[in-house]
Amino acid sequence: xxxxxxxxxxxxxxxxxxxxxxxxxxxxxxxxxxxxxxxxxxxxxxxxxxxxxxxxxxxxxxxxxxxxxxxxxxxxxxxxxxxxxxxxxxxxxxxxxxxxxxxxxxxxxxxxxxxxxxxxxxxxxxxxxxxxxxxxxxxx
Numbered sequence: 001x002x003x004x005x006x007x008x009x010x011x012x013x014x015x016x017x018x019x020x021x022x023x024x025x026x027x028x029x030x031x032x033x034x035x036x037x038x039x040x041x042x043x044x045x046x047x048x049x050x051x052x053x054x055x056x057x058x059x060x061x062x063x064x065x066x067x068x069x070x071x072x073x074x075x076x077x078x079x080x081x082x083x084x085x086x087x088x089x090x091x092x093x094x095x096x097x098x099x100x101x102x103x104x105x106x107x108x109x110x111x112x113x114x115x116x117x118x119x120x121x122x123x124x125x126x127x128x129x130x131x132x133x134x135x136x137x138x139x140x
Contacts, residue, residue, distance in 0.1 A: 003057065005055045009049065011048055013080035014079075016079035018079055022043065029070070040055040041053060041055065049079075066087075
């Protein structure tokens with residue numbers, strides 16, 4: 001059986017944490033999910049907020065769940081109404097990767113550039129004209 005996962009991420013706001021939002025609206029979201037055909041669900045606490053993952057047996061069940069008044073009210077009440085809510089299909093966080101992707105090699109093996117020796121320039125001073133005298137006065 002294939003499950004169709006959806007994720008609801010709620011970020012902490014300036015005055016209210018996402019954990020407090022979960023305390024206030026979590027039971028209503030779970031109840032709405034169960035009564036409208038959710039097969040599996042789960043809450044995850046993160047340093048940035050909370051994640052609610054929900055799975056339905058069919059993609060057709062999501063729009064009905066999303067339009068429920070309790071769900072709309074909960075999503076309208078997130079702590080940061082401008083940037084504090086992300087809803088997308090699939091599981092959230094790093095659930096799609098079991099291991100971190102290896103880093104790409106650094107161009108040039110990560111070494112610093114080879115220092116180039118500066119070119120040595122020889123300077124030769126010309127003789128003075130007229131030649132100085134021993135007393136420091138010039139000949140006329």
